[in-house]
Amino acid sequence: MNAALKLLPIALGAMLAVLPCAYAAQDNVNTLSNFQQTGNTAPAEQVPQSGQRADALRENLKAIKLPPGFKIDLYAVVPEARHMAIEPSTGVVFVGTRKARVWQVTDRTKRRVADDVVAFASSVTFKVPNGVCFSPDGVLYVVEQNRVLAFPAAQFFGEGGSDVAAAVVVPQGKLIPTQFESFNHGARTCRIGPDKKLYITLGQPWNVPPKDKLADLDRNGLAGIIRMDQDGKNREIYAHGIRNSVGLDFNPKDKTLWFTDNQVDGMGDDIPPGELNRATKAGENFGFPWYGGGKVRTVEYKDATPPAGIVFPQVEMAAHAADLGMSFYTGKMFPAKYQGGIFDAQHGSWNRTKPIGARIMFTPVKDDGTAGEAEVFAEGWLTASGEYMGRPVDVQQLQDGSLLVSDDFAGAIYRISYTGGK
Template identity: 80%
Template sequence: MGYLPRLLPLAAVSLAAAIMVTPAIGADNNLGKLQQFKPTGTPTPESVPQTGTKADALRENLKQIKLPQGFKIELYAIVPDARHMAVEPSTGVVFAGTRKNRVWQITDRTKRRVADDVVAFATSIAFKVPNGVCFSPNGVLYVAEQNRVLAFPAAQFFGEGGPDVAAGIVVPQGKLIPTEFESFNHGARTCRIGPDNKLYITLGQPWNVPPKDKLAALDKNGLAGIVRMDQDGKNREVYALGVRNSVGMDFNPADKTLWFTDNQVDGMGDDQPPGELNRATKAGQNFGFPWYGGGKVRTVEYKDAKVPAGVVFPEVEYAAHAADLGMMFYTGSMFPAKYKGGVFAAEHGSWNRSKPIGARIMYTAVKPDGTAGETEVFAEGWLTPNGEYMGRPVDVQALQDGSLLVSDDYAGAIYRISYSGAK
């Protein structure tokens, strides 16, 4: 759609000039101007103060977080509504999506491992639920919105200049999913570039459990699943089905398999069904929803329906209703050896449970054969003993030094977990 990722190894200025553009049509006139490298007249982007009473209060709250010996957690940035994150591979600039209308650019200029600037990114564009952000290895930022996908070459440099940035349309507005399936429920997408250089996107479906007469349309479009496409939006295909609402995925660098979390069906009781961490070993696999509400627990609505052949059950069953979201494989060198190659995952915390659970970071070891080992709590304390949330983790990403960032959309912050103990 007027965008060629294979041109991206060029320097930033040459890169911007090399993008093939097609003038946009429709309501988003500013996006059309950006594709032609024309200014939009948008005011200077808002910035977020990083000092003051809120920063002090967040640092005080972090004293309640429990971590393994030798680890510490600190405030990295105040970022309103911070959800999924992407770390630019050459500069370490962090971008954070939201479930509202903002993408944030977070810059640590002095490498003190704390943000100096937090500025709204590409404010000349009208984003709608820009939750999913991810980088290609050669530095293109992809933003997966509720029903559109955009691409931003050299985002960290163009974003420094103000509201106008180089932008390309990967999937036009209204073409990621059929508009009839747009919903405020399960509309937050996540994205990753796979080992095959394709763009993968999770597509949650809008129901708790979908009506049977909607299944064919969901399957056709990859909702309740994961789709993949070329980085220019071409050659789209459904990669995985039977996924209720995945809001986190990553590829295992060891064997290239795709792992993803999945949120289970609500209203089935406090302790069932379990949350999921899944492993896809090839295209076309079905992960059991809506016949199963989570794990091997059958849904009431589909308890008598025939289950598709070859359903893949989760590698890990998490606590019920903990709301497992962002995840990543740890490849850094800062943490002790036991964490190398394992999975960190964020639990957002429950709403559909009489006694809240979650609001923590989990760790799952991965065995040499590529399957899941033991799972344990890595960081907790955002949920107080009396059931109040001080924060709700959404995503985990690693900085270049091997430390771990944790986003929190409730407190509006990103934290940094580092290790300085004996390895």
């Protein structure tokens, strides 16, 4: 049995004792964790999958450039689509947002296009439920700004409407100290590691944190990656010195953790570089805030001595392109060149004088486990005139080996498949 399921029968009174009374929305989670109904009979919000909006999204995709033999199609209309988690047995896609919804996207006929998109667990009041990930045995984890929930058999309970089976992994207000809650860098991401632990990225609220806040941030795992048992126990800091990672995955070959990192703003159009990093063991430091990205020192910490043994990025990406979600490609549909490599989504710059990004990058991984040279795989969401037609957030693989790409600007998920010769 998954460790998160052990939380379900916990008595309601015992759980309330450890929760701040200010979070009334938590009450529904407590009710659901006891397999009780909340009384919410309102039908779940549904998103139409046909009509003018879907047609316009398909038309926009004609501008996307891909390598020969690949094609891109609209998979689903999903408002504010951010990070995705694909249920291992059914292929149902759960989609986080930076707002208050998690979406359940179902392809019932296996035509590789969504038949319906509905709000998941609408009895629960979510706050920035950006991070979604599945355990191998089918438990959906939702990492909010300051809480972690688990939903066993989400793809089946979600079919029934607003009430679903739920468990509290980390109570509201206990993922980070509430003093560090911020609309800036509050989107978490998660993965279950080869060690069966839950890994979570934790950004920090500042562009560059004040020196008097640094120790407190580090002590709580902010500006880093934490891990814990799947029931929330045995929490520890896995990686330090990370400004704002919004994407991570494990290399299935050597079990190392890779992650993207968004770097310091305001240093100019072309510095510092974005990062794709590799963590080979617990406790490594990746240089922030002494370094703003790559080996570029920050103004605020230029005279401070960095910690010993800084780990610099495997790949320096374009400055301010905002690399977010990433995943290792383990499928067989794509040509051999792409198998075992990394796809990541560049969300696009927000304050660069000439915009850059809004594309999907591919980075090969060498036999020794290090990165090769990154290249553009899919582009065209940023027009020649500098207008965003879409902003990719995450890339995840369907069971057939095709790739899903989420877009929170256009409110969509796209599917990239390969039809050419090998």
